[in-house]
Amino acid sequence: MTDTPAATDDVREVIVIGSGPAGYTAALYTARAQLKPLLFGSSIFVGGSLTTTTEVENFPGFPTGIDGPDLMDNMRAQAEKFGAEMIDDDIVEVDLTGDIKRLTDSAGTVHRAKTVIIATGSGYRKLGLPKEDELSGRGVSWCATCDGFFFRDRDIVVVGGGDTAMEEATFLTRFARSVTVVHRRSTLRASQVMQNRAFADDKISFAFDSEIAELKEENGMLAGVVLRDVITGKTRDLDATGLFIAIGHDPRTELFTSQIDLDSEGYIKVESPSTRTNLPGVFAAGDVVDHTYRQAITAAASGCQAALDTERHLAALA
Numbered sequence: 001m002t003d004t005p006a007a008t009d010d011v012r013e014v015i016v017i018g019s020g021p022a023g024y025t026a027a028l029y030t031a032r033a034q035l036k037p038l039l040f041g042s043s044i045f046v047g048g049s050l051t052t053t054t055e056v057e058n059f060p061g062f063p064t065g066i067d068g069p070d071l072m073d074n075m076r077a078q079a080e081k082f083g084a085e086m087i088d089d090d091i092v093e094v095d096l097t098g099d100i101k102r103l104t105d106s107a108g109t110v111h112r113a114k115t116v117i118i119a120t121g122s123g124y125r126k127l128g129l130p131k132e133d134e135l136s137g138r139g140v141s142w143c144a145t146c147d148g149f150f151f152r153d154r155d156i157v158v159v160g161g162g163d164t165a166m167e168e169a170t171f172l173t174r175f176a177r178s179v180t181v182v183h184r185r186s187t188l189r190a191s192q193v194m195q196n197r198a199f200a201d202d203k204i205s206f207a208f209d210s211e212i213a214e215l216k217e218e219n220g221m222l223a224g225v226v227l228r229d230v231i232t233g234k235t236r237d238l239d240a241t242g243l244f245i246a247i248g249h250d251p252r253t254e255l256f257t258s259q260i261d262l263d264s265e266g267y268i269k270v271e272s273p274s275t276r277t278n279l280p281g282v283f284a285a286g287d288v289v290d291h292t293y294r295q296a297i298t299a300a301a302s303g304c305q306a307a308l309d310t311e312r313h314l315a316a317l318a
């Protein structure tokens with residue numbers, strides 16, 4: 001990348017990419033440490049994954065729950081109060097290899113910084129069906145830990161055949177009346193131990209060689225699904241007011257592939273328990289590094305760690 005007339009003059013102490021719990025927490029901590037962070041929070045998806053849900057009941061400090069978008073607005077306001085600067089735009093190109101990192105926004109302006117915190121999150125894979133997005137948080141979910149509690153005594157469908165799907169299905173039997181696992185193939189991909197646990201559970205049944213063909217909606221809520229047999233093409237209705245989609249996630253790491261070490265599934269590798277990547281001065285936090293926990297609180301916690309790692313890195317440069 002070469003200098004352009006659009007390059008900003010100043011070299012920032014830290015730039016944060018991503019406006020979810022990890023990015024906003026990193027901005028809060030670095031702002032309070034007087035590092036004057038600049039955060040790029042996306043042009044279309046400001047506030048991250050929690051802006052796509054309604055009530056969040058498991059973020060500590062809110063005993064009566066809080067709407068996802070409100071929680072994210074609060075996190076942003078708290079970081080701004082201490083001087084974090086926010087730009088609702090995407091970073092579209094990066095050069096993170098040198099001592100001074102260079103990040104280009106969608107207008108072509110190059111921003112420079114001594115350190116970068118990557119908190120770009122990951123996206124849940126979707127089925128690609130009509131109404132899937134509008135029913136998110138209204139019967140359709142991607143996270144049993146987050147939403148299982150809302151599905152007491154309900155009939156639930158879980159889509160997927162891997163470990164996550166089996167774990168979600170088994171977990172959901174604590175709340176649900178019934179759980180039907182829908183899988184496109186005739187055998188599961190999940191480990192044998194996870195399969196055995198699911199097969200042994202009386203509440204769980206299986207629809208193999210099947211896929212969801214349609215989501216039914218009533219009064220803005222999921223009211224059932226239509227299953228299609230992938231071999232015969234026949235369809236049938238299945239009564240369910242909950243649908244958990246467990247077909248994987250894609251970390252948002254396309255920008256970094258040629259520079260930062262990623263694992264086989266595309267997540268950023270960090271020198272755990274720190275948030276250091278393979279590049280000095282580049283740190284990563286939240287769901288973009290996390291296969292396992294994937295919660296707002298764990299993302300926020302690692303955003304805090306990234307900020308502290310950044311502070312120490314800058315202090316060592318001084």
Ligand code: FAD
Pocket residue numbers: 017018019020021022023040041042043045046047048049050052053055056057058059089090091092119120121122124136137141142143146147252255285286287288294295296297299300
């Ligand atoms: P994200 O929240 O995904 O934020 C990343 C942000 O970075 C996004 O805004 C993205 O657009 C932005 N970004 C990406 N690339 C760029 C770029 N190049 N330039 C600028 N910006 C960029 N967790 C709970 O604890 N409790 C719940 O009840 C709960 N419910 C959920 C409900 C739903 C529907 C979903 C999808 C998730 C839910 N989660 C819940 C999980 C939680 O939202 C995530 O674990 C958490 O948001 C991850 O935070 P993050 O900061 O790592 O990433």
